[in-house]
Amino acid sequence: MRYISTRGTAPALTFEEAMLTGLARDGGLYVPENIPTLTAAQIADMAGKSYEDVAFAVMRPFIGDTFSDAQFRELIAKAYAGFGHAARAPLVQLAPNHFLLELFHGPTLAFKDFAMQLIGQMFQAALSRSGDRVTIVGATSGDTGSAAIEAFRGLSNVDVFILFPHGRVSEVQRRQMTTPSESNVHALAVDGDFDDCQAAVKDMFNDFAFREDVKLAGVNSINWGRVLAQVVYYFTAAVSLGAPHREVSFTVPTGNFGDIFAGYIAKKMGLPIADLVVATNRNDILHRTLETGAYTKEGVTPTISPSMDIQVSSNFERALFYAYGGDGATVAAQMDDLKSGGFEISQGAYQMLQDTFKSGRASEEDTKAMIKSCRADSGELLCPHSAVGVHVAQAHLGATPMVTLATAHPAKFPDAVKDASGVVAPLPPRMADLYDRPERVTRVANDLAALQAVIKERI
Ligand SMILES: Cc1ncc(COP(=O)(O)O)c(C=O)c1O
Numbered sequence: 231m232r233y234i235s236t237r238g239t240a241p242a243l244t245f246e247e248a249m250l251t252g253l254a255r256d257g258g259l260y261v262p263e264n265i266p267t268l269t270a271a272q273i274a275d276m277a278g279k280s281y282e283d284v285a286f287a288v289m290r291p292f293i294g295d296t297f298s299d300a301q302f303r304e305l306i307a308k309a310y311a312g313f314g315h316a317a318r319a320p321l322v323q324l325a326p327n328h329f330l331l332e333l334f335h336g337p338t339l340a341f342k343d344f345a346m347q348l349i350g351q352m353f354q355a356a357l358s359r360s361g362d363r364v365t366i367v368g369a370t371s372g373d374t375g376s377a378a379i380e381a382f383r384g385l386s387n388v389d390v391f392i393l394f395p396h397g398r399v400s401e402v403q404r405r406q407m408t409t410p411s412e413s414n415v416h417a418l419a420v421d422g423d424f425d426d427c428q429a430a431v432k433d434m435f436n437d438f439a440f441r442e443d444v445k446l447a448g449v450n451s452i453n454w455g456r457v458l459a460q461v462v463y464y465f466t467a468a469v470s471l472g473a474p475h476r477e478v479s480f481t482v483p484t485g486n487f488g489d490i491f492a493g494y495i496a497k498k499m500g501l502p503i504a505d506l507v508v509a510t511n512r513n514d515i516l517h518r519t520l521e522t523g524a525y526t527k528e529g530v531t532p533t534i535s536p537s538m539d540i541q542v543s544s545n546f547e548r549a550l551f552y553a554y555g556g557d558g559a560t561v562a563a564q565m566d567d568l569k570s571g572g573f574e575i576s577q578g579a580y581q582m583l584q585d586t587f588k589s590g591r592a593s594e595e596d597t598k599a600m601i602k603s604c605r606a607d608s609g610e611l612l613c614p615h616s617a618v619g620v621h622v623a624q625a626h627l628g629a630t631p632m633v634t635l636a637t638a639h640p641a642k643f644p645d646a647v648k649d650a651s652g653v654v655a656p657l658p659p660r661m662a663d664l665y666d667r668p669e670r671v672t673r674v675a676n677d678l679a680a681l682q683a684v685i686k687e688r689i
């Protein structure tokens with residue numbers, strides 16, 4: 231299996247190389263040259279299997295000879311051993327044809343743990359084999375950062391720097407990033423929004439001297455391994471609702487487009503997915519794009535679902551690549567246009583996107599009302615991101631079972647949840663002293679040179 235860049239000019243890489251490389255050298259994102267498919271019989275065989283067994287079956291065709299079967303099984307087992315639910319990603323029923331996929335039982339209480347815990351294992355295995363040391367730099371609107379720190383803290387061959395927008399993550403998210411005491415962990419509060427943080431990370435990858443100097447690696451969803459690990463739970467959920475014999479739809483709270491893109495990959499692998507619904511908060515660039523065919527940046531507005539406060543949605547580039555039939559030159563030209571504000575998607579590509587994705591948005595009031603009514607109607611306490619998803623999903627319910635992804639635990643956003651529902655969502659006992667732990671954070675200007683200087687000084 232080889233991986234190629236969405237912009238068409240970077241060298242093709244193996245799975246291991248793509249995982250450790252992060253952003254392609256032409257600025258694009260790596261995607262598999264071919265997407266392997268599973269037969270209906272192979273999918274049917276997943277029924278009743280453990281999450282770990284399904285993970286192996288889904289991901290094995292993508293990893294080539296990076297790991298032996300036995301080693302890959304071991305890495306998967308270690309990745310999910312610390313999850314707080316035997317099913318890893320349990321489904322609960324909200325209404326007759328509407329289900330919630332709880333993706334928040336991992337160590338940092340968000341769906342990011344599914345991929346990050348596995349990436350942590352895979353990085354360690356690959357780096358201990360090669361003896362290399364890398365510097366991970368990641369951008370976060372709150373959840374990727376805490377998941378990455380949890381997965382990489384204390385490792386001797388990795389430094390991890392997380393850039394988060396100062397004042398724009400919840401207190402729990404911030405503390406998850408600033409309280410670990412391990413010296414290889416560095417939380418950087420940037421005077422900007424998430425888009426600024428993500429742009430800085432990409433600029434660091436495009437600064438080849440810096441990239442080589444610090445041995446830069448990325449664990450944002452620019453890393454194909456992140457997307458791949460998120461494909462698995464589409465399979466576990468759909469199979470438990472009757473796939474491959476029955477179609478299933480998914481609604482996904484969306485920001486950087488990584489999670490829903492994983493659903494698209496699941497569909498291309500043969501999972502019978504009817505609708506893939508993009509749910510946005512008022513930072514609704516993806517919804518507007520799917521409605522109009524124009525991808526036009528506006529400023530980021532802070533919301534009560536801060537992890538989705540994103541306008542430059544990194545993985546949309548991967549979707550565009552498929553929409554343009556693998557034409558990297560066109561993707562590169564459109565990404566260039568984005569620097570000056572946006573681009574128009576050409577008719578054929580737009581048609582493909584409209585055929586593949588549906589969308590909707592939730593206002594702040596919609597989100598709060600959904601947290602309250604869902605608690606009253608079903609007993610389920612939603613985080614604001616999941617509430618955006620459930621609100622949008624309700625407009626797309628039909629005969630096909632709908633699964634909405636619950637992307638974070640309500641306890642990560644206690645103020646917003648209490649304000650909406652009156653209910654206090656407690657942290658799990660292992661995190662009960664989070665508010666008492668000392669914080670360690672460096673405030674940095676929204677300036678590439680300043681960020682690079684901090685990183686070089688610390689490693
Ligand atoms: C809780 C939560 N929900 C939804 C999202 C959006 O996911 P994606 O960026 O993969 O679209 C994020 C951030 O990634 C998140 O942290």
Ligand SMILES: N[C@@H](CCOP(=O)(O)O)C(=O)O
Nearest residue numbers: 370371372373374450451537
């Ligand atoms: N919402 C994310 C933003 C980064 O997304 P990623 O999937 O590209 O890492 C976050 O919580 O940090």
